[in-house]
Amino acid sequence: MSRLVAPSGPDVDRVVRAALAEDLGDAGDITSRAVIPPGARMNAALVAREAGVVAGLPVAARVFALVNPEVACEPLCRDGSVVAASRILARIHGPATDVLAAERTALNFVGHLSGIATRTARFVAAVAGTGARILDTRKTTPGLRTLEKYAVRAGGGTNHRIGLYDAVLIKDNHIAVAGSVARAVRAARPGTGTPIEVEVDTLEQAREAAAAGADIILLDNMDPATMREAVRLIDGKALTEASGGIDLERVRQVAETGVDRISAGALTYGVPRLNVALDFESAGLELENAAP
Numbered sequence: 001m002s003r004l005v006a007p008s009g010p011d012v013d014r015v016v017r018a019a020l021a022e023d024l025g026d027a028g029d030i031t032s033r034a035v036i037p038p039g040a041r042m043n044a045a046l047v048a049r050e051a052g053v054v055a056g057l058p059v060a061a062r063v064f065a066l067v068n069p070e071v072a073c074e075p076l077c078r079d080g081s082v083v084a085a086s087r088i089l090a091r092i093h094g095p096a097t098d099v100l101a102a103e104r105t106a107l108n109f110v111g112h113l114s115g116i117a118t119r120t121a122r123f124v125a126a127v128a129g130t131g132a133r134i135l136d137t138r139k140t141t142p143g144l145r146t147l148e149k150y151a152v153r154a155g156g157g158t159n160h161r162i163g164l165y166d167a168v169l170i171k172d173n174h175i176a177v178a179g180s181v182a183r184a185v186r187a188a189r190p191g192t193g194t195p196i197e198v199e200v201d202t203l204e205q206a207r208e209a210a211a212a213g214a215d216i217i218l219l220d221n222m223d224p225a226t227m228r229e230a231v232r233l234i235d236g237k238a239l240t241e242a243s244g245g246i247d248l249e250r251v252r253q254v255a256e257t258g259v260d261r262i263s264a265g266a267l268t269y270g271v272p273r274l275n276v277a278l279d280f281e282s283a284g285l286e287l288e289n290a291a292p
Contacts, residue, residue, distance in 0.1 A: 004078070006058040006150065007059075013062065015147065016059065023104060040097070044099060045088045046073075046091070047278075048274065049277055051082075052114055053083075053120075054110075054154070055079045055110075055113035055117035056110040056111075057110065059109045060110050061090075063106040064102045068095060071095065071102065072093055073091075073092050074092075076091065079154045111273035112144075112151075112271075113154070116151035116152060117154040119266070122248055123248060123251055124155065126255075134158065136152045137269075152268065160263055166194070168192050169198075172220075175199075180208070181205050197214065197215065200230075201221060201222065207234075210234045210235075217234055217240055218242075239260045
């Protein structure tokens with residue numbers, strides 16, 4: 001896997017601030033303020049309750065920092081690491097009320113992103129040796145696309161286009177309005193500056209797309225036999241991509257048709273979270289300047 005660069009900057013802060021505002025509201029964590037003595041500090045561990053692939057530790061660190069810069073979050077592994085159950089992922093220490101105020105938001109990010117990374121890694125492992133790459137789609141949670149596509153990379157997958165603005169993908173409705181596959185490809189060619197990808201669902205459309213000069217031909221919802229025949233007739237004139245209802249059970253069969261790429265909404269859509277938790281360290285709670 002190429003070097004994994006964690007997302008950062010204003011876009012990530014915007015998402016994190018929105019998540020914190022949702023949890024803390026205007027009053028903040030009223031329970032912790034009522035129960036925890038002033039000046040209390042705590043040490044805690046961020047722990048994986050189950051095995052998986054980690055993603056989102058830098059985002060969790062940003063959650064704690066935005067609640068209070070005095071809260072330190074020290075990762076003990078890197079995003080993209082395969083971890084066993086009970087592995088400590090990071091240690092957190094700082095003012096107790098602030099650690100607890102940030103806890104759920106940080107866990108939500110790490111659990112969700114690690115779930116995506118874990119599922120992606122399973123897809124990647126399932127097609128090992130075939131030459132097919134695993135790609136994501138735009139089936140992401142609104143507002144979380146940057147983070148979810150980062151989690152796909154952490155799991156060894158590849159990002160498809162980020163949005164409608166950065167790549168051309170001609171789909172069935174575009175073709176219907178344009179009049180044909182060939183017309184749509186020809187219309188998209190001038191001035192786009194990106195490869196032209198076109199979605200097809202029949203062998204005739206695949207043949208037409210290849211003849212029109214499409215750079216990538218997406219074979220949508222084809223059975224393996226039809227897909228294999230489409231790869232044969234395209235014959236390297238364009239990259240081939242399979243998509244449409246592809247899950248872990250059938251991804252290997254799809255890869256063995258000879259396609260170059262497989263895009264699966266299942267990488268980010270309806271993914272169970274990895275179970276992570278925040279546990280007190282054995283040192284427990286340390287009080288500074290607290291009344292006896």
